[in-house]
Amino acid sequence: MLYKKRLMTPGPTEVPPTVLAEAAKPIMHHRTPQFRKILTEVVAGLKRVFKTENDILIYPAAGTGAMEAAVVNLCSPGDHILVASCGNFGNRWTDIAKAYGVQSEHYEVAWGTPVDPQEIQKRLAADPAIKAVFTTLSETSTGIESDIKTIAGIVAKTPAVLVVDAISGLGAIPMKTDEWKADVVVAGSQKGLMIPPGLAIVSISAKAWELANVSKCPKYYFSWAKAQKAMKAEALADTPYTPSISLILQLAEALRLIEAEGLEAIWDRHARLAQATREAMKALGLKLYAPQQASNAVTAIYVPENVDVSKLFKTVRDVYGITLATGQGVAKGKIFRIGHLGYADDFDVIATVAAVERALLEQNYVLQIGQGVAAAEKVLFGR
Numbered sequence: 001m002l003y004k005k006r007l008m009t010p011g012p013t014e015v016p017p018t019v020l021a022e023a024a025k026p027i028m029h030h031r032t033p034q035f036r037k038i039l040t041e042v043v044a045g046l047k048r049v050f051k052t053e054n055d056i057l058i059y060p061a062a063g064t065g066a067m068e069a070a071v072v073n074l075c076s077p078g079d080h081i082l083v084a085s086c087g088n089f090g091n092r093w094t095d096i097a098k099a100y101g102v103q104s105e106h107y108e109v110a111w112g113t114p115v116d117p118q119e120i121q122k123r124l125a126a127d128p129a130i131k132a133v134f135t136t137l138s139e140t141s142t143g144i145e146s147d148i149k150t151i152a153g154i155v156a157k158t159p160a161v162l163v164v165d166a167i168s169g170l171g172a173i174p175m176k177t178d179e180w181k182a183d184v185v186v187a188g189s190q191k192g193l194m195i196p197p198g199l200a201i202v203s204i205s206a207k208a209w210e211l212a213n214v215s216k217c218p219k220y221y222f223s224w225a226k227a228q229k230a231m232k233a234e235a236l237a238d239t240p241y242t243p244s245i246s247l248i249l250q251l252a253e254a255l256r257l258i259e260a261e262g263l264e265a266i267w268d269r270h271a272r273l274a275q276a277t278r279e280a281m282k283a284l285g286l287k288l289y290a291p292q293q294a295s296n297a298v299t300a301i302y303v304p305e306n307v308d309v310s311k312l313f314k315t316v317r318d319v320y321g322i323t324l325a326t327g328q329g330v331a332k333g334k335i336f337r338i339g340h341l342g343y344a345d346d347f348d349v350i351a352t353v354a355a356v357e358r359a360l361l362e363q364n365y366v367l368q369i370g371q372g373v374a375a376a377e378k379v380l381f382g383r
């Protein structure tokens, strides 16, 4: 039996056909007005998605590159920072800081629960030397959405800057950079932006530049100042090193699709798909890993007793063609995750729920076939 391949992971995500087609175009040289015009338009489009007037820089790198760039451009060895983490990717901030001799106060909550903005406020008050707070918009490892609006409101009242990892959240769930006063926001290409992996993007506020201008961590490729100089030297944007030309063309097309659908409509679509996924899993008698502040980008679900998660994952992928994600870190073996972000629609969710039902039945889990699909349809179709 042939089943279509579906990527229901929280990154990389599926790429729309017109975006895929851009990669097949001949390589144009990057030091040309033609390419630089496209890059300039891409930066303007990204500003609309980030909801910011702040500077935007684009690196050919994994998302972690933009995270490392944020640490090395904002900090000096010995600086105090606060990391507010609710999972694997939050913890990465502390790992990067340690690699550069930056003193990270690590505030980590139990996985499956969100960070508490009041705790961030308390810790900032207790250590006025903290120069930056690092946190995560959508914690992909647990399926949590942090309350960035409240956190940003707290940090904005202090001299510290707020750095948000929006790698899996941007373009899927609300991130209002300027309205909320998030100083540095990092994103990756392979999630809500609907293009292949390979671009790391960062937005930088004036407050963050003040810190960057005195930062002493070693840096070369990831120097914001170098990238900014090329970006701003002339009317058309430029990069200090060879950009990922094809990925920039793909991003230009993805941004056209985002504009056409509308950012708010995209957030609404993600909310519907997430709600349908959560209701379907609950209807199957499964328990959500993060019932509070659940992210609309990814849903994490406890593996029920007597179900072998690696077998479930392999059946859904190798028999039914749908790739899901398993658990990471302390959640390994306990959960599986369904990504419903980027180029995803009602029928991707319905197919995924149907495949999960089949894989559960194959392990003798008791359910009525269609029970999860019906719950998903109730959300998606309204009856």
Ligand SMILES: Cc1ncc(COP(=O)(O)O)c(C=O)c1O
Residues within 6 Å of the ligand: 010, 011, 062, 063, 064, 065, 089, 136, 138, 139, 140, 165, 166, 167, 168, 188
């Ligand atoms: C929230 C979050 N942060 C950071 C990363 C790391 O991104 P990359 O693998 O592109 O370095 C990911 C990727 O899954 C993520 O979801």
